[in-house]
Amino acid sequence: PGVNDAEYFIRAFEAIQLLINEQIAMAGHDISAGGMITSLLEMLFAQPGIGLDLDLSTFEESNLIKLLFSENPGVLVQVNDLDYTLVMLHEKGLRYHLLGKPSFQRRLVLRHQGDTHIFNIDALRDLWFKTSYLLDIEQRGENLATERYRNYKEQALEFNFAKDFPGMLKSYGLSRDHKNKSDVRAAIIREKGVNGDREMAWALYEAGIQVKDVHMTDLIAGRESLDEVNMIVFVGGFSNSDVLGSAKGWAGAFLYNPEAKAALERFYSRPDTLSLGVCNGCQLMVELGLIY
Structure with a gap:
């Protein structure tokens, strides 16, 4: 879809960032491919045990199919301070619709022009996942x-932190302004077709780590040895087109180029190193025999 008003788009983007920074936005999803119904369901798929009860009567569109499947740009946001949100949206001149509230029934309820439609979230999640299957x-x-x-939705995420873990950088003598530089140095390793490298670099930098950018051509040419870094991250994306059996091309760049292969072997032979593979980068680590 096209953006007809760039200034309006900027104001909308800034509003979302404000809600995030003020910790008012609790959850969100863009409306794009598949329309609003797909975005609503994907938000629900990620959180077992909850549903939504929504009233779509504030929309002028009378055709429910058009309303639910339109791919015009939009954003769905759950907030914890409705009054603040409405005032801010009004001040920025942004259009919005109040849709409803979460429920503890595992269903999506949509009310529209006197009709009520109820969707079984888990059944639709199975249908959504079937293409992957x-x-x-x-x-x-x-x-x-x-x-x-059969088991994909039985793997709920659980996070267990040690009781003495404060979750604060200062407890490790670090700060986000990098006044006290960390001894940990990380390299973000890229190959043609990958993405997310800048976001990963920023996340590590925010954690107080010194970060450098390393492309595979740097390793192949011997310009980078990895000898001065403690951590490497293979980012995700679509290296060498990311077809079935993906990351084989990326793995080949390590295995069949002496400089790159030697740099990787030296890195993993040291006791003070850590590595992370994300998505396509994780597939690379499997191809390299680093994880099983």
Whole structure:
């Protein structure tokens, strides 16, 4: 979809950033491919045990199909301070619609012009995941693909932190302004087609780590040795087009180039190193035999 008013788009973006920075935005999703119904369901898929009860009567559109599946740009946001949000949106001259509230029933309820539509979230999640399941069959065989399809939603995320973990940089003698430089140095390793490298670099920098950018051509040419870094991150994306069996091309750049291979072997032979592979980068680590 096109953006007809760039200034309006900027104001909307700034409003979302303000809600995030003020810790008022609790959850959100852009409206794009698949329309609003897809965005609502994807928000619900990620959080077991909850649903939504929404009233769409504030929209002028009478055709529910057009309303739910329109891919015009928009943002869905859950907030914890409605009064603040409404005042801010009004001051910025932004259009908005109040939709409803979360519920503890595992269903999506949509009310529109006197009609009520109820959707089974978990059944639709199975349908949403089925495309991945069908691709899985081609890649890993029917037995393993079916096992994953049956169990994928039973893997709820749980985070357990040590009782003495304060979660504060200052407890480690670090600060976001980098007044006290960390001894930890990280390299973000890139290959053609990857993405997320800048976001990863910023996240590590925010954690107080010194970060450098390393492209595979730097390793292949011997311009970078990794001898001065403690951490490497293989970022995600679509290296060498990221087809089925992806990351083989990226792995080949390490395995069949002496300088790059030697740099990697020296890095992993040291006791003071840490590595992270994200998405396509994780596939690379599998191809290199670093994880099993």
